[in-house]
Amino acid sequence: MQSITASIPATAPVLTIMVLVPLVGALLLWLLPFTWRAARAVGLVFSLGALGVGIWALVAFDAGKAGTVQLAETHAWIPFLGVSWALGVNALGLAMLLLSALLVPVVLLASWGEVPADRQGSFTALVLVLEAFIVVIFSARDVFLFYVCFEAMLVPVYFLVGRFGGPDRQRAALKFLLYSLAGGLVMLIGVVALYVYGPHQGDEFLVESLVGSLAAPQTTIRWIFVSFMVAFAVKAPLVPLHTWLPDTAEQATAGTSVLLIGVLDKIGTYGMITLVLPLFPEASRWAAPVVLVLAVIGIIYGGLAAVGQDNLYRLISYTSISHFGFMVLGIFIGSPIAASGAMVYMVAHGLSIAGLYLATGFLARRTGTVVISELGGMGRVLPLVAGTFLFSGLASIALPGLSGFVPEWMVLTGTFSRSMALGVVAVLGVIIAAVYVLLPYQRVFTGAPAARRASDADLDGRERLVLAPVIVAMLALGLVPGVFTDALDGVAEQISTTMSDDVAPAAASPAVPAPATPTATEGISK
Known part of the structure; x- marks a missing residue:
């Protein structure tokens, strides 16, 4: 597949910058004693900054090669495992990044009348951390990097539901976490299998290195496929693995549901397109x-x-x-x-x-x-x-x-x-x-x-x-x-x-x- 096997390097690490901007904003909110009014302003500024970087990525993106991975960057992360900080987007990945970057400041503005003032800073910081994970997930070219952020983003979502939701919020947050962790653990089996049956040279977990290179019987490959599909079907949510969603949405704040259902659940369909189909x-x-x-x-x-x-x-x-x-x-x-x-x-x-x-x-x-x-x-x-x-x-x-x-x-x-x-x-x-x-x-x-x-x-x-x-x-x-x-x-x-x-x-x-x-x-x- 062209979007997997070819990539165009970035002249600047625009995607990494898009990760760092909301992450820096979250760290400032956690480390410095902002008033609730200042916390609102800080969150809005950094979320709009991430949107600005997203527009920069759009301008740098070559629409004539939209099916190809662009703005690519690769840096060694865990060399002995062949894991890389590898980012890049095709047209779909860029569209999801822009959607996320648009909705985060919208959600933060909406929360000004929804979240208690004394907890505005922590809510805003969690949303910004979540945005950083979203950017990595929708641009990750390394399967292990994708998996790590796929699991890590459960933490801010859990607290966004469990701390700021309705009267039954803790039960809903726990149900969301258990479903998502179960899907993630099944997916981990597949990630380990990719390492075992992968090329074992260079960047073992880069998607372009794994396509067509799995040295395993077809039956084994099908089981690896199932492990990924289960995780993405939970996230999508595909019947019958959907039951966590209504309970979570009922208890979450409206803004949290916008990010959860409007953006995060698309990781399921995005994963099917960018990982499952090309690899299996x-x-x-x-x-x-x-x-x-x-x-x-x-x-x-x-x-x-x-x-x-x-x-x-x-x-x-x-x-x-x-x-x-x-x-x-x-x-x-x-x-x-x-x-x-x-x-x-x-x-x-x-x-x-x-x-x-x-x-x-x-x-x-x-x-x-x-x-x-x-x-x-x-x-x-x-x-x-x-x-x-x-x-x-x-x-x-x-x-x-x-x-x-x-x-x-x-x-x-x-x-x-x-x-x-x-x-x-x-x-x-x-x-x-x-x-x-x-x-x-x-x-x-x-x-x-x-x-x-x-x-x-x-x-x-x-x-x-x-x-x-x-x-x-x-x-x-x-x-x-x-x-x-x-x-x-x-x-x-x-x-x-x-x-x-x-x-x-x-x-x-x-x-x-x-x-x-x-x-x-x-x-x-x-």
Whole structure:
């Protein structure tokens, strides 16, 4: 694969700098006695600094070679194990870094009214540490480095949920930690196996060194593949390894859920694309029928479970389970247009989930509840909150012109080109999605409000500033998707080439013939 076997070195260590900026901010917050107001300012400055470095990376990135790893840097870390500090990004990795860099300052600004003042410094420091780990994970070219940060980022998330969440926060944080650690321990078996069966020369853990060089029987390689897939399926979250998510999202702060579901859970789908498929192509094709069935089960199950929720935080988390089903479907179906759609979906979902959780958090701050049956008529009292929730919800269910439309259309189009049966089931998920967004909107925001709600204030200037970049990004991705999809064409072709050999389940209907070598952006206006 071009994005794995080739890399373009950076003229400056821009990715390392992007790691260090939030890390330095976190250290300052821990070591110096800032007041809570100063802590807010420090966190915002360093998070915006990381965003600035991300824009620097975007400017330095060669869009004409977007499928190739760029801004690459490699430094020996643990030489006797062949472990390196090796970073680099292709178009997908860069997109995830920019999404993360955008959402972190948004979350910090939102937390100014959500986190108690005496704990603002520790919350901000944890978010900045988490951002540093995110940058490494989405740019790591060394498997061992990826694994270390994959596990280490559990620590700040655990404390963000366990210290700043709802009344049952500690149980939710522990459940999140146990699920994630279990997946990570299974993945560790695979990482050790890569060292045992790898090339044993030079940089043993660099992905480009491992591709095509595993000296192991195919059965063993398949077991290594399973160890990685289990960890990424927990993170994704793929049914049936999803049950930690609703409990965690119900107890976490809205900002923590934005980072957890909008960014961190994408590590699951990102890992499938950048590690699992290139390292284990045959095993990926071998497991594809099962993965595809689990993906469509997730689409339907997540949607139906969302319809039945009476808590907005849990409802949004179940919608995400359904959306992750679409992403995994696009990755494993073997179509370039579906693969490109899955990657755009990763970004689009991060934006819409941010809008939904932030709007719900602002609603909870004013009403003291997110229980749907206890609310009603809030649209008359809080029209901006209602509008943001509806706008983000419509983006998540793929209203044309908003961020979710193009990726969902691409995944469905690519799925139908490979399997009519899977496509039909996925379309049912689209129908269910309209119910799980519009029904709670009707119950929470329409009608006459209770008398005790009449004095609630709508969004203030800071809260509008928090939501503005998210809304603008949803509109931009919906109206001008071609810039992004074009950049992902090379990566999408690599994914579909890996997965193109009879990936549809045996029980599926015969594949519909597809045009010869379709482009991932065919039919999309720029």
